[in-house]
Amino acid sequence: MPAILSAGFDIVDPMSSEAAIEVVGLRKAYGDHQAVAGVDLRVDKGEVFALLGPNGAGKTTTVEILEGYRRRDAGEVSVLGVDPAKADAAWRARIGIVLQSTNQFDNLRVGEVVRLFAGYYPDAEDPAVVVERVGLTAKAGAAVHTLSGGQRRRLDVALGIIGRPELLFLDEPTTGFDPQARREFWGLVRNLAAAGTTILLTTHYLDEAEELADRVGVITAGQVVEVATPAELGGRSQAAATVSWVEPDGPRSAQTDTPTAFVRQLVSRFGGAEIPGLSVTRPTLEEIYLKMIGEER
Numbered sequence: 001m002p003a004i005l006s007a008g009f010d011i012v013d014p015m016s017s018e019a020a021i022e023v024v025g026l027r028k029a030y031g032d033h034q035a036v037a038g039v040d041l042r043v044d045k046g047e048v049f050a051l052l053g054p055n056g057a058g059k060t061t062t063v064e065i066l067e068g069y070r071r072r073d074a075g076e077v078s079v080l081g082v083d084p085a086k087a088d089a090a091w092r093a094r095i096g097i098v099l100q101s102t103n104q105f106d107n108l109r110v111g112e113v114v115r116l117f118a119g120y121y122p123d124a125e126d127p128a129v130v131v132e133r134v135g136l137t138a139k140a141g142a143a144v145h146t147l148s149g150g151q152r153r154r155l156d157v158a159l160g161i162i163g164r165p166e167l168l169f170l171d172e173p174t175t176g177f178d179p180q181a182r183r184e185f186w187g188l189v190r191n192l193a194a195a196g197t198t199i200l201l202t203t204h205y206l207d208e209a210e211e212l213a214d215r216v217g218v219i220t221a222g223q224v225v226e227v228a229t230p231a232e233l234g235g236r237s238q239a240a241a242t243v244s245w246v247e248p249d250g251p252r253s254a255q256t257d258t259p260t261a262f263v264r265q266l267v268s269r270f271g272g273a274e275i276p277g278l279s280v281t282r283p284t285l286e287e288i289y290l291k292m293i294g295e296e297r
């Protein structure tokens with residue numbers, strides 16, 4: 001070994017130094033069923049990454065292995081530079097997990113539960129600040145069992161972020177939220193991301209993935225079939241556009257790779273006048289995603 005390394009320097013691989021999560025060839029079977037069948041994944045530090053996939057695709061199994069809650073059968077896994085299967089309390093304090101609600105703290109008050117969790121971490125955030133960030137200040141003195149479903153989920157998020165995690169796991173975080181609560185929650189996630197927190201999100205809401213994620217990974221049948229930005233997934237950015245408009249005798253639409261040229265022709269045909277009902281659309285993330293998983297099934 002060169003002297004410089006034996007003198008206590010770490011070997012830093014420039015390719016992996018900015019990865020929060022690196023997974024190569026991850027496998028996990030339950031009995032005969034191969035739930036995770038060779039997953040490769042890399043999430044960069046500071047990134048918001050969404051895992052998408054149909055029910056039973058292997059998302060939760062993968063995430064639980066990354067969280068250190070489930071053993072793998074094979075593969076290499078590094079989370080914040082540590083193998084979660086061998087992780088200790090110091091590593092655990094660096095990650096945040098938003099668990100599905102338990103009934104354990106039902107009789108405590110919101111502020112009390114957050115303060116209780118703050119005591120588990122070496123460098124916890126001020127509980128009152130976290131309660132404010134998740135929009136529960138007005139409920140700080142309320143018993144947990146009196147919260148609505150959406151308020152309860154915000155409390156789960158508060159408990160996930162109280163330890164100032166470098167990496168936050170959010171498993172289907174807005175299930176059961178009303179539209180306004182979802183938007184407020186998205187704002188909270190954006191603020192966390194802006195402050196540098198890496199976030200791994202699983203969701204069945206394509207609009208949520210599109211709003212929040214820098215990149216999405218689609219898992220089907222235990223394998224990652226594509227990783228891309230929401231704008232580029234499944235060739236979306238190159239997909240044909242649909243131009244729609246209304247002629248005197250009824251609505252029309254056309255698919256085209258050159259919508260600008262198409263609209264220019266329409267403009268000249270309408271003599272420069274306003275074209276009734278004109279719209280130009282590309283496939284939504286949901287349409288692209290459903291096509292992708294339909295092809296995989």
Ligand SMILES: Nc1ncnc2c1ncn2[C@@H]1O[C@H](COP(=O)(O)OP(=O)(O)OP(=O)(O)O)[C@@H](O)[C@H]1O
Nearest residue numbers: 030031033035053054055056057058059060061062
């Ligand atoms: N503890 C377990 N024992 C046996 N089989 C399991 C267990 N947990 C998950 N499975 C199976 O492994 C497969 C992957 O499940 P997993 O929960 O990882 O999928 P998922 O993508 O998270 O699905 P969902 O979107 O429904 O949450 C499924 O077929 C599931 O039935």
